[in-house]
Amino acid sequence: MTTETGRFVRRFDAVDRTLHIFLMIAFLGLAMTGLPLVFHETAWARRVVRLFPDFATAGNIHRACATLLIAIFIVHLVRVGRRVVGEKDWGMLWGPRSMVPQPRDITDFVGHVKWFVGLGPRPAFDRFTYWEKFDYWAVFWGMGVIGASGLLLWFPAFFSRFMPGWAFNVALLIHGEEALLAVGFIFTLHFFNGHLRPEKFPMDPVIFTGVVPEEEMQRERPGESARMQAAGTLDAIRTTAPPRWLRVLGYAIGTTAIVTGLTMVSLIVIGLMR
Protein backbone atom coordinates (compact mmCIF):
# COMPACT_ATOMS: atom_id res chain seq x y z
CA MET A 1 0.00 0.00 0.00
CA THR A 2 2.97 2.21 -0.40
CA THR A 3 2.13 5.23 -2.47
CA GLU A 4 4.77 6.21 -4.96
CA THR A 5 4.24 9.86 -4.23
CA GLY A 6 4.20 11.63 -0.92
CA ARG A 7 6.83 11.99 1.71
CA PHE A 8 9.02 9.11 2.78
CA VAL A 9 11.26 8.40 5.74
CA ARG A 10 14.32 6.17 5.83
CA ARG A 11 14.07 3.07 8.03
CA PHE A 12 16.94 0.76 7.00
CA ASP A 13 20.29 1.80 5.52
CA ALA A 14 21.89 0.21 2.45
CA VAL A 15 24.21 -2.09 4.39
CA ASP A 16 21.41 -3.54 6.52
CA ARG A 17 19.29 -4.17 3.42
CA THR A 18 22.20 -5.82 1.60
CA LEU A 19 22.90 -7.97 4.64
CA HIS A 20 19.25 -9.02 4.68
CA ILE A 21 19.38 -10.09 1.03
CA PHE A 22 22.50 -12.18 1.68
CA LEU A 23 20.82 -13.52 4.79
CA MET A 24 17.87 -14.67 2.67
CA ILE A 25 20.15 -16.37 0.14
CA ALA A 26 22.17 -18.15 2.83
CA PHE A 27 19.05 -19.13 4.76
CA LEU A 28 17.26 -20.57 1.71
CA GLY A 29 20.40 -22.44 0.67
CA LEU A 30 20.84 -23.90 4.13
CA ALA A 31 17.20 -24.88 4.37
CA MET A 32 17.19 -26.55 0.96
CA THR A 33 20.26 -28.64 1.69
CA GLY A 34 19.45 -29.29 5.34
CA LEU A 35 15.72 -30.06 5.43
CA PRO A 36 16.08 -33.31 3.43
CA LEU A 37 18.19 -34.64 6.30
CA VAL A 38 15.50 -33.77 8.85
CA PHE A 39 12.81 -35.39 6.69
CA HIS A 40 15.01 -38.12 5.20
CA GLU A 41 12.20 -40.66 5.16
CA THR A 42 9.91 -38.68 2.87
CA ALA A 43 9.75 -39.08 -0.90
CA TRP A 44 10.27 -35.34 -1.46
CA ALA A 45 13.55 -35.40 0.47
CA ARG A 46 14.95 -37.99 -1.91
CA ARG A 47 13.79 -35.91 -4.85
CA VAL A 48 15.32 -32.71 -3.49
CA VAL A 49 18.73 -34.30 -2.88
CA ARG A 50 18.73 -35.64 -6.44
CA LEU A 51 18.83 -32.01 -7.60
CA PHE A 52 22.47 -32.16 -6.50
CA PRO A 53 25.01 -34.33 -8.33
CA ASP A 54 25.88 -36.15 -5.11
CA PHE A 55 25.49 -35.78 -1.42
CA ALA A 56 28.93 -34.24 -0.92
CA THR A 57 27.92 -31.34 -3.20
CA ALA A 58 24.81 -30.66 -1.13
CA GLY A 59 27.03 -30.71 1.95
CA ASN A 60 29.47 -28.26 0.37
CA ILE A 61 26.64 -25.86 -0.53
CA HIS A 62 25.35 -26.16 3.03
CA ARG A 63 28.77 -25.27 4.46
CA ALA A 64 29.29 -22.44 1.95
CA CYS A 65 25.94 -20.90 2.94
CA ALA A 66 26.84 -21.42 6.61
CA THR A 67 30.09 -19.54 6.11
CA LEU A 68 28.21 -16.70 4.40
CA LEU A 69 25.71 -16.55 7.27
CA ILE A 70 28.44 -16.48 9.90
CA ALA A 71 30.13 -13.67 7.96
CA ILE A 72 26.84 -11.72 7.88
CA PHE A 73 26.45 -12.27 11.62
CA ILE A 74 29.97 -10.97 12.29
CA VAL A 75 29.49 -7.91 10.05
CA HIS A 76 26.27 -7.14 11.90
CA LEU A 77 27.93 -7.51 15.31
CA VAL A 78 30.82 -5.29 14.25
CA ARG A 79 28.40 -2.62 12.98
CA VAL A 80 26.39 -2.66 16.20
CA GLY A 81 29.59 -2.66 18.24
CA ARG A 82 30.96 0.32 16.32
CA ARG A 83 27.80 2.33 16.88
CA VAL A 84 27.64 1.51 20.57
CA VAL A 85 31.33 1.70 21.49
CA GLY A 86 32.66 3.94 18.71
CA GLU A 87 29.84 6.46 18.47
CA LYS A 88 28.76 6.03 22.09
CA ASP A 89 25.19 5.56 20.89
CA TRP A 90 23.85 4.10 24.15
CA GLY A 91 20.31 4.41 22.83
CA MET A 92 21.07 1.31 20.79
CA LEU A 93 21.32 -0.69 24.01
CA TRP A 94 18.44 0.75 26.00
CA GLY A 95 15.48 2.97 25.32
CA PRO A 96 12.75 3.45 22.73
CA ARG A 97 15.11 2.98 19.75
CA SER A 98 16.75 -0.13 21.17
CA MET A 99 16.29 -3.70 19.95
CA VAL A 100 16.71 -4.80 23.57
CA PRO A 101 13.38 -5.79 25.15
CA GLN A 102 11.97 -3.03 27.33
CA PRO A 103 9.33 -3.11 30.06
CA ARG A 104 6.98 -1.33 27.67
CA ASP A 105 7.14 -4.32 25.31
CA ILE A 106 5.06 -6.23 27.84
CA THR A 107 2.43 -3.50 28.05
CA ASP A 108 2.56 -3.13 24.25
CA PHE A 109 1.93 -6.85 23.90
CA VAL A 110 -1.01 -6.80 26.30
CA GLY A 111 -2.41 -3.69 24.62
CA HIS A 112 -1.98 -5.22 21.16
CA VAL A 113 -3.87 -8.38 22.13
CA LYS A 114 -6.61 -6.24 23.65
CA TRP A 115 -6.77 -4.35 20.36
CA PHE A 116 -7.05 -7.67 18.45
CA VAL A 117 -10.24 -8.44 20.30
CA GLY A 118 -11.57 -4.90 20.32
CA LEU A 119 -10.89 -4.03 23.95
CA GLY A 120 -8.63 -1.05 23.49
CA PRO A 121 -6.66 1.18 21.11
CA ARG A 122 -3.65 0.03 19.17
CA PRO A 123 -0.46 0.65 21.19
CA ALA A 124 1.73 3.54 20.00
CA PHE A 125 4.64 1.39 18.83
CA ASP A 126 8.12 2.86 18.59
CA ARG A 127 10.99 1.90 16.27
CA PHE A 128 10.82 -1.84 16.94
CA THR A 129 7.66 -3.62 18.05
CA TYR A 130 7.75 -6.56 20.46
CA TRP A 131 7.18 -9.09 17.66
CA GLU A 132 9.98 -7.55 15.62
CA LYS A 133 12.24 -7.84 18.65
CA PHE A 134 11.20 -11.48 19.04
CA ASP A 135 12.01 -12.11 15.35
CA TYR A 136 15.42 -10.50 15.80
CA TRP A 137 16.35 -12.31 18.99
CA ALA A 138 14.98 -15.62 17.74
CA VAL A 139 17.31 -15.37 14.75
CA PHE A 140 20.12 -14.19 17.03
CA TRP A 141 19.64 -17.18 19.35
CA GLY A 142 19.23 -19.46 16.36
CA MET A 143 22.51 -18.25 14.86
CA GLY A 144 24.28 -19.08 18.11
CA VAL A 145 22.68 -22.49 18.58
CA ILE A 146 22.69 -23.65 14.97
CA GLY A 147 26.05 -22.05 14.28
CA ALA A 148 27.78 -23.59 17.30
CA SER A 149 26.28 -27.06 16.85
CA GLY A 150 27.00 -26.87 13.13
CA LEU A 151 30.66 -26.06 13.71
CA LEU A 152 30.86 -28.99 16.14
CA LEU A 153 29.52 -31.31 13.44
CA TRP A 154 31.75 -29.75 10.80
CA PHE A 155 35.00 -30.20 12.78
CA PRO A 156 34.32 -33.18 15.04
CA ALA A 157 37.95 -34.31 15.30
CA PHE A 158 39.02 -30.89 16.54
CA PHE A 159 36.16 -30.41 19.00
CA SER A 160 36.40 -33.98 20.31
CA ARG A 161 39.71 -32.97 21.92
CA PHE A 162 37.81 -31.09 24.57
CA MET A 163 34.12 -31.99 24.13
CA PRO A 164 32.57 -35.24 25.42
CA GLY A 165 31.15 -37.73 22.91
CA TRP A 166 27.54 -37.03 23.82
CA ALA A 167 28.00 -33.38 22.81
CA PHE A 168 28.02 -34.53 19.18
CA ASN A 169 24.83 -36.53 19.62
CA VAL A 170 23.20 -33.48 21.21
CA ALA A 171 24.65 -31.18 18.54
CA LEU A 172 23.12 -33.23 15.74
CA LEU A 173 19.73 -33.26 17.43
CA ILE A 174 19.52 -29.56 18.27
CA HIS A 175 21.00 -28.55 14.90
CA GLY A 176 18.05 -30.21 13.19
CA GLU A 177 15.37 -29.20 15.69
CA GLU A 178 16.51 -25.60 15.94
CA ALA A 179 16.68 -25.44 12.16
CA LEU A 180 13.13 -26.72 11.98
CA LEU A 181 12.14 -24.01 14.45
CA ALA A 182 13.98 -21.32 12.48
CA VAL A 183 12.69 -22.38 9.07
CA GLY A 184 9.16 -22.93 10.38
CA PHE A 185 9.15 -19.61 12.21
CA ILE A 186 10.57 -17.51 9.39
CA PHE A 187 8.38 -19.05 6.70
CA THR A 188 5.12 -18.81 8.63
CA LEU A 189 5.17 -16.34 11.52
CA HIS A 190 7.81 -13.90 10.27
CA PHE A 191 6.08 -13.93 6.88
CA PHE A 192 2.70 -13.34 8.52
CA ASN A 193 3.89 -10.66 10.94
CA GLY A 194 5.96 -8.81 8.37
CA HIS A 195 4.35 -9.46 5.01
CA LEU A 196 1.30 -11.64 4.65
CA ARG A 197 -1.10 -10.13 7.20
CA PRO A 198 -3.80 -8.19 5.36
CA GLU A 199 -2.39 -4.75 6.17
CA LYS A 200 0.90 -5.68 4.50
CA PHE A 201 -0.19 -8.28 1.94
CA PRO A 202 1.46 -9.40 -0.28
CA MET A 203 4.60 -7.94 1.24
CA ASP A 204 6.21 -5.00 2.97
CA PRO A 205 8.95 -3.76 0.60
CA VAL A 206 10.72 -1.68 3.26
CA ILE A 207 13.49 -4.26 3.75
CA PHE A 208 14.43 -3.78 0.07
CA THR A 209 13.62 -0.11 -0.50
CA GLY A 210 14.70 1.01 2.96
CA VAL A 211 11.99 3.67 3.14
CA VAL A 212 8.36 3.90 4.24
CA PRO A 213 5.78 6.61 3.51
CA GLU A 214 5.78 9.07 6.38
CA GLU A 215 2.04 8.54 6.67
CA GLU A 216 2.63 4.82 7.27
CA MET A 217 5.17 5.58 9.97
CA GLN A 218 2.67 7.85 11.72
CA ARG A 219 0.01 5.18 11.51
CA GLU A 220 2.06 2.13 12.49
CA ARG A 221 4.76 3.61 14.70
CA PRO A 222 3.20 6.74 16.19
CA GLY A 223 5.54 6.49 19.15
CA GLU A 224 8.62 6.75 16.96
CA SER A 225 7.09 9.43 14.77
CA ALA A 226 6.10 11.62 17.75
CA ARG A 227 9.40 11.06 19.53
CA MET A 228 11.47 12.06 16.50
CA GLN A 229 9.23 15.03 15.78
CA ALA A 230 9.70 16.25 19.34
CA ALA A 231 13.46 15.73 19.18
CA GLY A 232 13.65 17.42 15.81
CA THR A 233 15.38 14.43 14.24
CA LEU A 234 12.61 13.53 11.79
CA ASP A 235 13.94 15.88 9.10
CA ALA A 236 17.21 13.99 9.03
CA ILE A 237 15.52 10.79 7.84
CA ARG A 238 13.07 12.42 5.41
CA THR A 239 13.71 11.31 1.87
CA THR A 240 12.05 10.84 -1.50
CA ALA A 241 10.13 7.94 -2.94
CA PRO A 242 12.24 4.90 -3.82
CA PRO A 243 13.08 4.52 -7.52
CA ARG A 244 10.72 2.32 -9.47
CA TRP A 245 13.40 -0.27 -10.32
CA LEU A 246 14.13 -0.76 -6.64
CA ARG A 247 10.48 -1.30 -5.82
CA VAL A 248 10.12 -3.80 -8.67
CA LEU A 249 13.30 -5.60 -7.64
CA GLY A 250 12.12 -5.69 -4.05
CA TYR A 251 8.79 -7.19 -5.03
CA ALA A 252 10.49 -9.76 -7.28
CA ILE A 253 12.94 -10.91 -4.61
CA GLY A 254 10.32 -10.83 -1.88
CA THR A 255 7.73 -12.75 -3.85
CA THR A 256 10.29 -15.38 -4.85
CA ALA A 257 11.33 -15.79 -1.23
CA ILE A 258 7.74 -16.04 -0.01
CA VAL A 259 6.79 -18.63 -2.64
CA THR A 260 9.94 -20.66 -1.91
CA GLY A 261 9.36 -20.40 1.81
CA LEU A 262 5.72 -21.44 1.66
CA THR A 263 6.69 -24.38 -0.57
CA MET A 264 9.15 -25.49 2.07
CA VAL A 265 6.50 -25.09 4.75
CA SER A 266 4.20 -27.38 2.76
CA LEU A 267 6.98 -29.97 2.49
CA ILE A 268 7.60 -29.71 6.24
CA VAL A 269 3.90 -30.25 6.92
CA ILE A 270 3.94 -33.32 4.63
CA GLY A 271 7.00 -34.56 6.50
CA LEU A 272 5.46 -34.00 9.93
CA MET A 273 2.22 -35.77 8.99
CA ARG A 274 3.97 -38.97 8.00
Next chain:
Amino acid sequence: MTLRSHSLIVVAFTAWAASLCVVPTLASRPAVAPPPAPVAAAAAQPADAPVEITDADCMDCHGDPEATAESGQSIAVDASKYAKSVHGKEEMSCTTCHADLDGKELPHEDKLEKVDCSTCHDDAVTAYTASVHATARRADGKTVGATCVNCHTAHETQPVASGAWRMDMVAECGTCHLDRLKTYRDTFHGKITSLGFERIAKCSDCHGAHDIHPQKDPRSMVSSAKIVATCQQCHKDATPAYAQYDPHADKDDAERSPQLYYASRFMHWLLVGTFGFFGLHAMLWLPRSAMERRRHNRAHSEMASRSEPEPGPESAPESEAEPTAAPKDTEQS
Protein backbone atom coordinates in the same frame (compact mmCIF):
# COMPACT_ATOMS: atom_id res chain seq x y z
CA MET B 1 32.07 -86.12 4.81
CA THR B 2 29.81 -87.89 2.35
CA LEU B 3 27.83 -84.72 1.94
CA ARG B 4 31.04 -82.86 1.23
CA SER B 5 32.27 -85.32 -1.38
CA HIS B 6 28.83 -85.55 -2.97
CA SER B 7 28.69 -81.83 -3.20
CA LEU B 8 32.07 -81.65 -4.82
CA ILE B 9 30.98 -84.08 -7.50
CA VAL B 10 27.83 -82.11 -8.12
CA VAL B 11 29.67 -78.83 -8.28
CA ALA B 12 32.26 -80.22 -10.65
CA PHE B 13 29.62 -81.76 -12.84
CA THR B 14 27.48 -78.68 -12.92
CA ALA B 15 30.42 -76.54 -13.81
CA TRP B 16 31.17 -78.84 -16.68
CA ALA B 17 27.54 -78.95 -17.78
CA ALA B 18 27.23 -75.23 -17.54
CA SER B 19 30.39 -74.65 -19.54
CA LEU B 20 28.95 -76.73 -22.35
CA CYS B 21 26.11 -74.31 -22.55
CA VAL B 22 27.79 -71.04 -21.60
CA VAL B 23 30.76 -71.05 -23.94
CA PRO B 24 28.78 -71.09 -27.21
CA THR B 25 26.20 -68.69 -25.80
CA LEU B 26 28.84 -66.24 -24.64
CA ALA B 27 30.33 -66.14 -28.10
CA SER B 28 27.03 -65.27 -29.74
CA ARG B 29 25.33 -62.83 -27.36
CA PRO B 30 26.05 -59.19 -26.61
CA ALA B 31 27.64 -58.52 -23.25
CA VAL B 32 24.63 -56.75 -21.81
CA ALA B 33 22.09 -59.46 -22.62
CA PRO B 34 20.62 -61.21 -19.58
CA PRO B 35 22.22 -64.52 -18.86
CA PRO B 36 20.30 -67.55 -20.00
CA ALA B 37 17.99 -68.99 -17.38
CA PRO B 38 19.61 -71.70 -15.28
CA VAL B 39 16.96 -74.00 -16.67
CA ALA B 40 18.79 -73.92 -19.96
CA ALA B 41 22.04 -74.94 -18.33
CA ALA B 42 20.51 -77.98 -16.74
CA ALA B 43 18.46 -78.90 -19.77
CA ALA B 44 21.64 -79.24 -21.75
CA GLN B 45 22.76 -82.22 -19.77
CA PRO B 46 23.64 -85.16 -21.93
CA ALA B 47 21.42 -88.22 -21.73
CA ASP B 48 23.96 -90.36 -19.93
CA ALA B 49 24.37 -87.94 -17.01
CA PRO B 50 24.32 -89.58 -13.60
CA VAL B 51 21.92 -86.94 -12.20
CA GLU B 52 18.65 -86.59 -14.02
CA ILE B 53 17.05 -83.75 -12.05
CA THR B 54 17.03 -80.51 -14.01
CA ASP B 55 16.01 -77.02 -12.95
CA ALA B 56 13.00 -77.40 -15.23
CA ASP B 57 11.92 -80.40 -13.18
CA CYS B 58 12.15 -78.36 -10.00
CA MET B 59 10.27 -75.43 -11.50
CA ASP B 60 7.40 -77.73 -12.51
CA CYS B 61 6.29 -77.45 -8.88
CA HIS B 62 8.27 -74.57 -7.39
CA GLY B 63 7.61 -72.29 -10.37
CA ASP B 64 3.98 -71.89 -9.32
CA PRO B 65 3.83 -68.69 -7.28
CA GLU B 66 0.97 -70.20 -5.26
CA ALA B 67 2.86 -73.39 -4.38
CA THR B 68 2.92 -74.23 -0.69
CA ALA B 69 4.13 -77.09 1.48
CA GLU B 70 1.61 -79.06 3.52
CA SER B 71 2.28 -76.66 6.39
CA GLY B 72 1.00 -73.85 4.20
CA GLN B 73 4.42 -72.23 3.89
CA SER B 74 5.24 -70.96 0.43
CA ILE B 75 7.70 -73.07 -1.53
CA ALA B 76 7.56 -70.88 -4.61
CA VAL B 77 10.80 -69.83 -6.31
CA ASP B 78 10.83 -66.87 -8.68
CA ALA B 79 13.06 -68.05 -11.54
CA SER B 80 13.53 -64.53 -12.95
CA LYS B 81 14.67 -63.17 -9.59
CA TYR B 82 16.94 -66.16 -9.14
CA ALA B 83 18.46 -65.54 -12.55
CA LYS B 84 19.37 -62.00 -11.38
CA SER B 85 20.87 -63.19 -8.10
CA VAL B 86 24.59 -63.73 -7.68
CA HIS B 87 24.14 -67.50 -7.88
CA GLY B 88 21.81 -67.27 -10.86
CA LYS B 89 24.31 -65.11 -12.69
CA GLU B 90 26.90 -67.78 -12.02
CA GLU B 91 24.44 -70.16 -13.72
CA MET B 92 24.30 -72.48 -10.76
CA SER B 93 21.49 -75.02 -10.96
CA CYS B 94 19.14 -76.02 -8.15
CA THR B 95 21.06 -79.15 -7.35
CA THR B 96 24.33 -77.26 -6.95
CA CYS B 97 23.13 -76.19 -3.54
CA HIS B 98 20.35 -78.71 -2.92
CA ALA B 99 22.81 -81.56 -3.33
CA ASP B 100 20.71 -84.07 -1.40
CA LEU B 101 18.22 -84.13 -4.30
CA ASP B 102 20.74 -86.38 -5.96
CA GLY B 103 19.08 -89.73 -6.64
CA LYS B 104 15.73 -88.68 -5.14
CA GLU B 105 12.47 -89.28 -6.95
CA LEU B 106 10.34 -86.27 -7.79
CA PRO B 107 8.28 -84.90 -6.27
CA HIS B 108 10.45 -85.29 -3.23
CA GLU B 109 8.38 -85.78 -0.12
CA ASP B 110 10.59 -84.69 2.68
CA LYS B 111 11.95 -81.30 3.36
CA LEU B 112 15.37 -81.15 1.82
CA GLU B 113 18.40 -80.91 4.02
CA LYS B 114 19.67 -77.48 4.90
CA VAL B 115 21.99 -76.22 2.22
CA ASP B 116 25.61 -76.34 3.28
CA CYS B 117 26.94 -72.94 2.25
CA SER B 118 30.41 -73.86 3.47
CA THR B 119 30.82 -76.06 0.41
CA CYS B 120 31.80 -72.90 -1.41
CA HIS B 121 31.86 -70.21 1.29
CA ASP B 122 34.15 -71.93 3.73
CA ASP B 123 35.76 -68.82 5.26
CA ALA B 124 32.47 -67.04 5.71
CA VAL B 125 30.90 -70.01 7.47
CA THR B 126 33.91 -70.49 9.74
CA ALA B 127 33.77 -66.83 10.76
CA TYR B 128 30.00 -67.04 11.21
CA THR B 129 30.25 -70.16 13.38
CA ALA B 130 32.27 -68.22 15.96
CA SER B 131 30.02 -65.15 15.77
CA VAL B 132 27.34 -64.08 18.23
CA HIS B 133 24.64 -64.94 15.70
CA ALA B 134 25.73 -68.58 15.79
CA THR B 135 26.76 -68.89 19.44
CA ALA B 136 23.50 -67.37 20.66
CA ARG B 137 21.60 -70.07 18.77
CA ARG B 138 23.74 -72.85 20.13
CA ALA B 139 23.64 -71.57 23.72
CA ASP B 140 20.03 -72.35 24.51
CA GLY B 141 18.48 -73.49 21.26
CA LYS B 142 15.72 -70.91 21.71
CA THR B 143 17.46 -67.65 20.90
CA VAL B 144 16.80 -66.51 17.38
CA GLY B 145 20.08 -65.81 15.66
CA ALA B 146 20.47 -65.10 11.99
CA THR B 147 21.71 -67.89 9.74
CA CYS B 148 23.08 -67.44 6.21
CA VAL B 149 19.71 -67.20 4.48
CA ASN B 150 18.21 -64.78 7.00
CA CYS B 151 20.50 -62.08 5.68
CA HIS B 152 21.35 -63.46 2.22
CA THR B 153 17.87 -64.35 1.03
CA ALA B 154 18.07 -67.84 -0.40
CA HIS B 155 17.16 -67.36 -4.03
CA GLU B 156 17.65 -63.62 -4.54
CA THR B 157 20.97 -62.86 -2.85
CA GLN B 158 23.02 -60.09 -4.42
CA PRO B 159 26.81 -59.71 -4.59
CA VAL B 160 27.83 -58.18 -1.26
CA ALA B 161 29.95 -55.49 -2.90
CA SER B 162 26.98 -54.20 -4.89
CA GLY B 163 25.06 -51.04 -4.15
CA ALA B 164 21.82 -53.01 -4.11
CA TRP B 165 23.11 -55.25 -1.34
CA ARG B 166 24.45 -52.33 0.68
CA MET B 167 21.13 -50.48 0.43
CA ASP B 168 19.19 -53.62 1.45
CA MET B 169 21.49 -54.48 4.32
CA VAL B 170 20.06 -51.93 6.73
CA ALA B 171 16.59 -53.37 6.31
CA GLU B 172 17.91 -56.94 6.57
CA CYS B 173 19.65 -56.29 9.90
CA GLY B 174 16.70 -54.14 10.96
CA THR B 175 14.35 -57.10 10.56
CA CYS B 176 15.56 -58.28 13.97
CA HIS B 177 17.43 -55.27 15.36
CA LEU B 178 14.47 -52.89 15.24
CA ASP B 179 15.65 -50.64 18.04
CA ARG B 180 19.08 -50.31 16.46
CA LEU B 181 17.53 -49.49 13.11
CA LYS B 182 15.51 -46.69 14.74
CA THR B 183 18.54 -45.10 16.40
CA TYR B 184 20.64 -45.58 13.26
CA ARG B 185 18.02 -43.60 11.36
CA ASP B 186 18.59 -40.67 13.74
CA THR B 187 22.24 -40.31 12.75
CA PHE B 188 23.95 -38.88 9.68
CA HIS B 189 24.84 -42.43 8.65
CA GLY B 190 21.20 -43.46 8.70
CA LYS B 191 19.73 -40.27 7.27
CA ILE B 192 22.05 -40.21 4.28
CA THR B 193 21.39 -43.92 3.72
CA SER B 194 17.65 -43.41 3.68
CA LEU B 195 18.12 -40.56 1.20
CA GLY B 196 19.46 -43.25 -1.13
CA PHE B 197 23.23 -42.83 -0.89
CA GLU B 198 25.38 -45.91 -0.72
CA ARG B 199 28.76 -44.52 0.26
CA ILE B 200 28.05 -43.97 3.95
CA ALA B 201 28.46 -46.28 6.93
CA LYS B 202 26.02 -49.20 6.89
CA CYS B 203 25.70 -51.87 9.58
CA SER B 204 28.53 -54.13 8.44
CA ASP B 205 30.98 -51.26 7.92
CA CYS B 206 31.17 -50.87 11.70
CA HIS B 207 30.01 -54.24 13.01
CA GLY B 208 31.51 -56.61 10.45
CA ALA B 209 29.51 -59.22 8.59
CA HIS B 210 30.11 -62.87 9.46
CA ASP B 211 32.43 -62.20 12.39
CA ILE B 212 30.03 -60.14 14.50
CA HIS B 213 30.75 -60.29 18.23
CA PRO B 214 29.23 -58.60 21.27
CA GLN B 215 30.71 -55.19 21.98
CA LYS B 216 32.44 -56.48 25.15
CA ASP B 217 34.29 -59.14 23.15
CA PRO B 218 37.71 -57.77 22.13
CA ARG B 219 37.28 -59.42 18.72
CA SER B 220 34.37 -57.09 18.00
CA MET B 221 34.96 -54.21 15.58
CA VAL B 222 33.09 -51.94 18.00
CA SER B 223 34.94 -53.14 21.13
CA SER B 224 36.96 -50.52 22.96
CA ALA B 225 40.10 -52.16 21.57
CA LYS B 226 39.06 -51.79 17.94
CA ILE B 227 36.52 -48.97 17.77
CA VAL B 228 38.99 -46.20 16.85
CA ALA B 229 40.39 -48.25 13.95
CA THR B 230 36.81 -48.94 12.86
CA CYS B 231 35.94 -45.22 12.80
CA GLN B 232 39.22 -44.51 11.02
CA GLN B 233 38.14 -46.58 8.03
CA CYS B 234 36.23 -43.45 6.96
CA HIS B 235 37.14 -40.75 9.51
CA LYS B 236 40.90 -40.70 9.12
CA ASP B 237 41.47 -38.29 11.99
CA ALA B 238 39.34 -40.19 14.53
CA THR B 239 40.75 -40.42 18.05
CA PRO B 240 39.60 -42.33 21.16
CA ALA B 241 37.76 -39.16 22.23
CA TYR B 242 36.11 -38.97 18.81
CA ALA B 243 34.92 -42.57 19.17
CA GLN B 244 33.01 -41.63 22.33
CA TYR B 245 30.24 -40.43 20.02
CA ASP B 246 27.32 -42.85 20.26
CA PRO B 247 26.17 -43.83 16.75
CA HIS B 248 23.07 -45.47 18.25
CA ALA B 249 22.13 -42.83 20.83
CA ASP B 250 18.42 -42.99 21.62
CA LYS B 251 16.69 -39.69 22.26
CA ASP B 252 13.81 -41.53 23.94
CA ASP B 253 16.04 -43.49 26.34
CA ALA B 254 16.98 -41.43 29.40
CA GLU B 255 19.30 -44.14 30.68
CA ARG B 256 21.38 -44.75 27.59
CA SER B 257 21.52 -41.13 26.40
CA PRO B 258 20.51 -38.79 29.24
CA GLN B 259 21.86 -35.59 27.66
CA LEU B 260 20.21 -36.34 24.35
CA TYR B 261 16.96 -37.26 26.09
CA TYR B 262 16.71 -33.95 27.94
CA ALA B 263 17.91 -31.94 24.94
CA SER B 264 15.20 -33.60 22.88
CA ARG B 265 12.49 -32.78 25.46
CA PHE B 266 13.71 -29.20 25.72
CA MET B 267 13.68 -28.69 21.93
CA HIS B 268 10.26 -30.27 21.70
CA TRP B 269 8.72 -27.82 24.16
CA LEU B 270 10.63 -24.89 22.68
CA LEU B 271 9.04 -25.63 19.31
CA VAL B 272 5.60 -26.29 20.72
CA GLY B 273 5.81 -23.16 22.88
CA THR B 274 7.02 -20.83 20.13
CA PHE B 275 4.62 -22.00 17.46
CA GLY B 276 1.75 -22.25 19.94
CA PHE B 277 2.28 -18.75 21.27
CA PHE B 278 2.84 -16.93 17.98
CA GLY B 279 0.36 -19.14 16.15
CA LEU B 280 -2.37 -18.00 18.52
CA HIS B 281 -1.06 -14.44 18.29
CA ALA B 282 -1.34 -14.56 14.49
CA MET B 283 -4.82 -16.08 14.58
CA LEU B 284 -6.08 -13.27 16.80
CA TRP B 285 -4.32 -10.69 14.68
CA LEU B 286 -5.58 -11.89 11.30
CA PRO B 287 -9.22 -10.72 11.53
CA ARG B 288 -8.18 -7.45 13.16
CA SER B 289 -5.61 -6.84 10.44
CA ALA B 290 -8.21 -7.52 7.73
CA MET B 291 -10.56 -4.98 9.31
CA GLU B 292 -7.72 -2.48 9.52
CA ARG B 293 -6.90 -2.86 5.85
CA ARG B 294 -10.50 -2.30 4.80
CA ARG B 295 -10.71 0.75 7.06
CA HIS B 296 -7.49 2.13 5.63
CA ASN B 297 -8.59 1.54 2.03
CA ARG B 298 -11.91 3.24 2.67
CA ALA B 299 -10.24 6.23 4.27
CA HIS B 300 -7.86 6.38 1.32
CA SER B 301 -10.55 6.31 -1.34
CA GLU B 302 -12.64 8.91 0.49
CA MET B 303 -9.60 11.12 0.69
CA ALA B 304 -8.82 10.61 -2.96
CA SER B 305 -12.32 11.67 -3.98
CA ARG B 306 -12.20 14.78 -1.76
CA SER B 307 -8.85 16.07 -3.01
CA GLU B 308 -7.49 14.90 -6.32
CA PRO B 309 -3.74 15.28 -5.59
CA GLU B 310 -1.70 12.99 -3.35
CA PRO B 311 -2.65 12.85 0.29
CA GLY B 312 -0.24 14.63 2.59
CA PRO B 313 0.95 12.84 5.67
CA GLU B 314 -1.19 15.06 7.92
CA SER B 315 -4.30 13.94 6.10
CA ALA B 316 -4.17 10.35 7.28
CA PRO B 317 -6.58 10.80 10.07
CA GLU B 318 -7.24 7.28 11.33
CA SER B 319 -8.29 7.51 14.89
CA GLU B 320 -7.25 4.50 16.89
CA ALA B 321 -9.99 4.95 19.41
CA GLU B 322 -13.00 3.24 17.90
CA PRO B 323 -11.75 -0.29 17.28
CA THR B 324 -15.02 -2.14 17.56
CA ALA B 325 -16.77 -0.38 14.70
CA ALA B 326 -16.75 -2.96 11.95
CA PRO B 327 -16.31 -1.21 8.65
CA LYS B 328 -18.26 -2.27 5.59
CA ASP B 329 -16.59 -3.74 2.54
CA THR B 330 -15.71 -0.89 0.28
CA GLU B 331 -12.65 -2.49 -1.23
CA GLN B 332 -10.76 -0.19 -3.57
CA SER B 333 -7.11 -0.32 -4.30
